[in-house]
Amino acid sequence: MNKFSQTKNLFKIILIADIVAFVLYGAIFFLIKNKNQDTSVLLNNAERDLKKDEFLRVAKFSLDQNKVEVEKLDTFFVAKDGVPNFIEYIEGLGKESGVALSIGNVSVEPDTKNKDDFKEVLRLKVEILGSWQELFTFLSIIENLPYGIQIDSVSFAVDASEEVLFFGSQNSTTESSKIEGNQWKGFVEFTLLKLR
Known part of the structure; x- marks a missing residue:
């Protein structure tokens, strides 16, 4: 019976270790999943900001290149308080x-x-x-x-x-x-x- 009780105890220890390992695995998986989602959101935001920055740079360059035309266009209208x-x-x-x-x-x-x-x-x-x-x-x-x-x-x-x-x-x-x-x-x- 002693051998059976040792096997039973060993089985309980292995079962508890498996449960702890499964919980740890689940917690680590959940943390990694959240970090992965956060990283994906940050990456999408960074890409959007880069596109916006690139668009603004192109718009600024275009305005600088067309400064004379923009000034001519501004003279087409009477100013707000003019x-x-x-x-x-x-x-x-x-x-x-x-x-x-x-x-x-x-x-x-x-x-x-x-x-x-x-x-x-x-x-x-x-x-x-x-x-x-x-x-x-x-x-x-x-x-x-x-x-x-x-x-x-x-x-x-x-x-x-x-x-x-x-x-x-x-x-x-x-x-x-x-x-x-x-x-x-x-x-x-x-x-x-x-x-x-």
Whole structure:
């Protein structure tokens, strides 16, 4: 019986050792699995950060390479707080072209094409007074500004308070001098884009 009890004890010890080894193996496996998952997450984060860093480097390089074009594109829009400066600029252009200028209406409207866009529509209505050539010069300057201006309406008429135009059968020098000497009144309404 002594031999049987020794075998039984040995079996118990081996069974306990197996259970302890199995628990240790399970715990080590669980720790290794968790470390492996943590390592995988860190590796994925590192790869994502490397891709993001590479993208940012490429974007910065592209911006540096296209700096002149970006600056040109920035001038296409009126700055967020640049409406007063733009109006002063338009008034200065009026003086340069020789017209008497009056800003009749200024409004800022959301861009109807894209509600969540970075830009708004700036609408101006300008009254101008001067000779035909001066009005035409002012309109040409406005059309050629680097702001992407869209002329919505233009109206030029001879100012009725001035000398009446003569379209008779007299010689052409008298007729042209009367046309050039008249004061013309005009309205120009235009829109352009403004940053929000």
